[in-house]
Amino acid sequence: MKKVINDPATVVADALRGMALAHADLLDVQYDPAVVVRADAPVPRKVAVISGGGSGHEPLHGGFVGRGMLDAACPGAVFTSPTPDQVAAAVARTDGGAGALLIVKNYTGDVLNFETAAELAAADGVDVRTVVIDDDVAVKDSLYTAGRRGVGGTVLLEKVVGAAAERGVDLDGCEALARRVVGRVRSMGLALTACTVPHAGEPSFTLGDDEMELGIGIHGEPGRRRVPVGPADELVPALLEPVLEDLPFTAGDRVLLFTNSMGGTPLIELYLAHGIAERLLAERGIVVERRLVGPYVTSLEMQGVSLTLLKLDDELLELWDAPVRTPALRWGL
Template sequence: MKKIINDPSTVVDEALQGMALAHPDLLRVQRDPAVIARADAPVRGKVAIISGGGSGHEPMHGGFVGAGMLDAACPGAVFTSPTPDQVQAAVEQVNGGAGVLLVVKNYTGDVLNFETAAELVAMDDVEVRTVVIDDDVAVKDSLYTAGRRGVAGTVLLEKIVGAAAEQGADLDRCEALARKVIANVRSLGLALTACTVPHVGQPSFELADDEYELGIGIHGEPGRERRQMEPADDLVRRLLDPVLEDLPFAAGDRVLLFTNSMGGTPLVELYLAHGIAEKLLAERGIVVERRLVGPYVTSLEMQGMSLTLLKLDDELTELWDAPVRTAALRWGM
């Protein structure tokens, strides 16, 4: 294992120190328990949007804390759910009096720990709601989940709901928007290589040089099918077809296409794949109105990619376009 680390046990803490130094204008970082909050929190009268999950997926979630997106993120250990006390601490730091919406990816530990935190917070008379995103079409269940996993669609959810909260939407509307996104977003990923968790010290699974794994999870879980390596046209089609069939998407639909690197895929390959996906969608009469390309939901150094499609309407498009100022997403400000 070759990584730019000192000690596997201190990776997250040292990364948080670096993040605080890199973005003092955007973030306020607490290390025990670990919470990343927007620098101006709490914003009085605003619904607070909080998410979190295991570290190793950067920039998700801490990179999306800031105006127009998340109020706080709770970073767990690498690929490990944050604890209830982290979520409680986040609520205490960013609750502006208008209620709190917890955005949770569908992994068993995340769901249980956020639910526990929500119960504890409610005892302090804070109005809190929870939404669980499960956009991965790869599998029904995995070692980590009961039902589908929450993956890259989480970024789109956090941006859209964060924009609404920034504009003054109340808790009911923020929750309804979150559920609308969840109902209309689907994702699928593949891996060319496995990743290595620092405290484990070896790859999470083995792939031959001429193989790839279709349907992998963002924690390095193996996918639903192992195949012989194929040209990019075929790889993109194998990602896109199940996504299109699942909702399903149809001719005339307006969509946001999110082409995501799992961490080790260079942008030259990612843009190539994005172009193929746009062409395939155009052939089906599906209109790509908005796009996002880059390493936004990673799995450490995994070489691979995922495709996410969100069905758009005027409301979702307007909120996607709304200003945002975070470490990883920034426009209109």
């Protein structure tokens, strides 16, 4: 195992210390329990938008804390759900009197722990709502989930709902908007290599030099099938077709196309894949109105790509374009 770390047992805390120094103008980090909050929290009379999950997917979620997006993020151990006390602390730190919306990726531990925290916060008089995202079309059930996994669509959900909350939309409105986004976003990914979790010290699975895993999860969960590696003109349609068929997306739809690196795929390959996806969508009469390209939902150093499509309307487009200032997404401010 070759990694720029010290002790695998302290890698998350060590990374959080560096993050706090790098983004002191945007974030405040507490360590026991570990919570990343926006520097001006709590914002009076604003719905607090909170998410979290296992570390190792950076910049998800802490990199999206800031104005126009998340009020707090709860970083668990690598690929491990945050604990209920972390989520409860995030609610307490960000409660501005308008309630809190918890955005939860559909992994069993995340769902259970966020639900427990919501119950604790409710006992303290805070109105808390929970929305679960399950945008991965690759599999119905997996090692970590009952039902579909939450993957790339999480970033788009956090941005859109965060923008609405920043504008003063109330908790009912933020919850309804979040559920609408969940119903309109779909994703699928592939892996060319496995990643190595620091405390494990070895790759999470094994692929031959000529193999790839189609439909991979962000924790190294198995996908739909293991297939031979081919050219990008074969790989991109293998991801895009299941996404298009699932909602489905049809001619005339306006979409946001998110082309994501799983951590180890360089931008030269990512842009190449994105260009192919845009061409295929244009051939179907699907209009790409907005784009996001880069490593935003990663799986440590895994080489791989995921594609996410969000069906847009005027409101979602306006909220996507709204100003945001976080470590990982910044525009309009």
